[in-house]
Amino acid sequence: MSTTPCVLIENETALEAAAREIAVHPTIGLDTETTGLDPLCSRVRLIQFAIPGKNLVMDLFKVRALSNPEIRRVLESSETVKVLHNAKFDVKMLLCHFNIELRGIFDTLLASQLIGAGRIDIGHGLAAVADRHLSQEVDKSAQASDWSGALTQAQYEYAAKDAELMLPLRETLAVQIDELRLNEVAKLEFECVLPIAAMELAGMAIDAACWRNLATEVGRAHEILSIELKHELAPGIEQPSLFGEPEINLDSPAQILDALARMGINVEGTRSWQLQPLAAEHPAVAKLIEYRAIQKAVTSYGLPLLEHINPLTGRLHPDFRQIGATGGRMSCSDPNLQQVPNTPEYRSCFRAPAGRKLVIADYSQIEIRILADWSQDTSLVKALLSGEDLHRVTASQMFGVKLEEVSKEQRAAAKQLNYGIMYGLGAPGLAARVNCPLSEAEEMLRKYFSTYSGMAAWLNEAADRAVRDRENRTRSGRLIHFDFDPQDRTQVAAVQRLGKNSPIQGSCADIIKRALALLHDALKALDAKIVNCIHDEIVVEAAEAEADRCSTIVEHEMITAAREFISSIPVSVDTVISDAWLK
DNA sequence: GGCACCGGCCAC
DNA sequence: AAACGTGGCCGGTGCC
Numbered sequence: 159m160s161t162t163p164c165v166l167i168e169n170e171t172a173l174e175a176a177a178r179e180i181a182v183h184p185t186i187g188l189d190t191e192t193t194g195l196d197p198l199c200s201r202v203r204l205i206q207f208a209i210p211g212k213n214l215v216m217d218l219f220k221v222r223a224l225s226n227p228e229i230r231r232v233l234e235s236s237e238t239v240k241v242l243h244n245a246k247f248d249v250k251m252l253l254c255h256f257n258i259e260l261r262g263i264f265d266t267l268l269a270s271q272l273i274g275a276g277r278i279d280i281g282h283g284l285a286a287v288a289d290r291h292l293s294q295e296v297d298k299s300a301q302a303s304d305w306s307g308a309l310t311q312a313q314y315e316y317a318a319k320d321a322e323l324m325l326p327l328r329e330t331l332a333v334q335i336d337e338l339r340l341n342e343v344a345k346l347e348f349e350c351v352l353p354i355a356a357m358e359l360a361g362m363a364i365d366a367a368c369w370r371n372l373a374t375e376v377g378r379a380h381e382i383l384s385i386e387l388k389h390e391l392a393p394g395i396e397q398p399s400l401f402g403e404p405e406i407n408l409d410s411p412a413q414i415l416d417a418l419a420r421m422g423i424n425v426e427g428t429r430s431w432q433l434q435p436l437a438a439e440h441p442a443v444a445k446l447i448e449y450r451a452i453q454k455a456v457t458s459y460g461l462p463l464l465e466h467i468n469p470l471t472g473r474l475h476p477d478f479r480q481i482g483a484t485g486g487r488m489s490c491s492d493p494n495l496q497q498v499p500n501t502p503e504y505r506s507c508f509r510a511p512a513g514r515k516l517v518i519a520d521y522s523q524i525e526i527r528i529l530a531d532w533s534q535d536t537s538l539v540k541a542l543l544s545g546e547d548l549h550r551v552t553a554s555q556m557f558g559v560k561l562e563e564v565s566k567e568q569r570a571a572a573k574q575l576n577y578g579i580m581y582g583l584g585a586p587g588l589a590a591r592v593n594c595p596l597s598e599a600e601e602m603l604r605k606y607f608s609t610y611s612g613m614a615a616w617l618n619e620a621a622d623r624a625v626r627d628r629e630n631r632t633r634s635g636r637l638i639h640f641d642f643d644p645q646d647r648t649q650v651a652a653v654q655r656l657g658k659n660s661p662i663q664g665s666c667a668d669i670i671k672r673a674l675a676l677l678h679d680a681l682k683a684l685d686a687k688i689v690n691c692i693h694d695e696i697v698v699e700a701a702e703a704e705a706d707r708c709s710t711i712v713e714h715e716m717i718t719a720a721r722e723f724i725s726s727i728p729v730s731v732d733t734v735i736s737d738a739w740l741k
Numbered sequence: 742g743g744c745a746c747c748g749g750c751c752a753c
Numbered sequence: 754a755a756a757c758g759t760g761g762c763c764g765g766t767g768c769c
Contacts, residue, residue: 407764407765409749409763409764409765410764410765410766411747411748411749411765412748412765412766413765427748427749428748428749429748429749429750430749430750450749450750451750451751453749453750453763453764454749454750454751454762454763455751457762457763457764458750458751458761458762458763459751459762462762462763479760482759482760482761483758483759483760484759485758485759487753487759487760488760489759489760489761490752490760490761491760491761491762492761493761493762494751494752494760494761494762495752496751496752496753496760496761497750497751497752497753497760497761497762498751498752499751499752500751500752500753520753525753577757578757578758579757580757580758581757581758581759582757582758583757583758584754584755584756584757585754586754586755586756586757587756587757588757591757600754648755648756651754651756652756655757655758656758658757658758659757659758659759660758660759662758663753663758663759666753667759692752692753693752693753693759693760694753695753
């Protein structure tokens with residue numbers, strides 16, 4: 159039970175005194191209360207500052223606290239540490255309504271996630287974090303209350319509590335970050351909050367009419383296909399009604415499986431890779447594969463996406479989870495702009511507004527470059543330094559033929575290996591992918607690893623370490639914890655694959671996050687904004703007249719970011735200036 | 742009616 | 754050495 163005094167600031171005189179008082183503290187707890195969750199459609203009602211021994215709550219409906227130069231300076235300064243839980247939310251609000259770029263962030267949510275290292279059984283909401291690290295219960299009952307009308311004393315005091323909690327929480331989290339040697343990755347993550355918040359706020363432009371046309375077209379194709387598929391499946395449907403369509407739900411895997419069985423087609427499941435071998439023999443199976451793709455297109459990429467368009471901006475403002483995957487990758491939702499089909503018909507709907515261009519930049523083969531730098535595999539380093547086509551060089555070495563004599567199939571197999579090896583690709587997987595006998599795949603794998611023996615050694619060591627230490631780290635020092643039963647062979651095998659993959663995938667996340675931070679600052683001089691980020695790709699929307707300059711900057715900052723983590727291997731970025739999201 | 746789970750499929 | 758990693762979204766299904 160805290161008795162920290164809570165001072166309500168609702169006039170200019172009190173504000174100036176409060177600003178002077180706040181400004182002397184190196185670390186302050188910070189929180190806001192808003193009239194809603196969407197920054198574009200809601201207003202900031204309260205901003206709460208916690209300093210040792212005192213909470214200050216400013217009612218923005220009564221005093222223009224964020225016009226105060228001293229307050230603004232404190233918020234924008236990297237020198238003063240502002241402690242928040244899920245800072246992205248507050249950052250968006252401050253940026254959207256007051257044009258304040260909050261810097262010097264310590265985010266207790268991200269800190270807790272970094273310390274948790276991907277353990278799945280722990281939550282990272284404020285209540286869970288406070289309970290775990292401070293053994294303190296948090297009352298969230300007033301959080302969803304109405305912050306738009308007259309406020310009670312209890313509401314003001316409730317509002318102050320979360321900000322107050324930030325100070326002790328930071329103390330304990332900072333100690334653990336230190337002990338776990340997570341300082342570098344924490345800095346990386348904290349500096350990334352503002353760029354990601356700004357990216358969400360900027361949103362991505364979409365040509366709604368173009369998308370609607372596409373969706374209707376696809377919808378028509380879906381109708382036709384469903385009739386055709388029902389026709390194909392008719393012999394397998396138990397009691398087809400004499401009139402009308404046969405009764406089957408095409409979207410029910412169980413019913414599909416049942417119908418196929420009645421037709422004498424026995425298959426384990428109805429996933430496309432399971433169906434593919436039977437497609438040539440059975441027209442119904444071929445039709446089903448076709449139907450599935452269009453079903454996905456209609457439901458995931460059809461009209462529902464348009465409902466995410468913000469009425470105020472006419473743009474899509476997705477939600478990025480900064481630490482969305484255990485390795486540190488971001489994830490994206492509502493809508494997920496990291497999974498838009500990579501085909502011209504879909505991507506061309508993402509068009510820059512008139513007078514603007516999209517600068518699309520992605521790292522070229524970044525993961526294998528990380529692996530090369532890390533393992534220092536002689537052949538792989540040499541191949542990447544040569545600047546030749548990597549897959550061709552790989553094939554040439556594997557199969558012992560000259561570069562010019564590498565066949566299409568050999569290059570394709572080498573490419574599969576170069577991409578798949580970090581996922582723990584095995585012979586069966588390779589055989590399925592390049593459509594060859596298992597024995598051939600085994601032989602290719604053996605040749606691959608004898609070509610790149612240093613890489614093989616590194617991957618095996620990474621796998622062993624994961625099993626032995628139950629943890630791994632990325633290049634920024636990000637910690638990845640593995641939970642498994644050592645008696646269970648399949649679990650051990652899974653951890654071995656994770657041990658190989660996660661440091662690479664996670665280091666890629668380190669690099670792109672560093673790039674976002676550098677790029678956000680570098681673009682300030684331009685009329686340009688980061689609008690999307692897809693693991694190894696960054697999309698920037700820029701004024702047409704500045705697109706060339708923007709493209710140079712994007713490329714430069716992305717390469718600078720990568721060089722901070724990869725020193726011995728050249729990094730290249732492919733950049734395109736385009737009207738739409740097309741390469 | 743809401744929630745969790747699964748099978749399935751999209752991205753990198 | 755019988756299974757290539759990370760996510761999110763959708764509809765069906767079964768539960769409360």
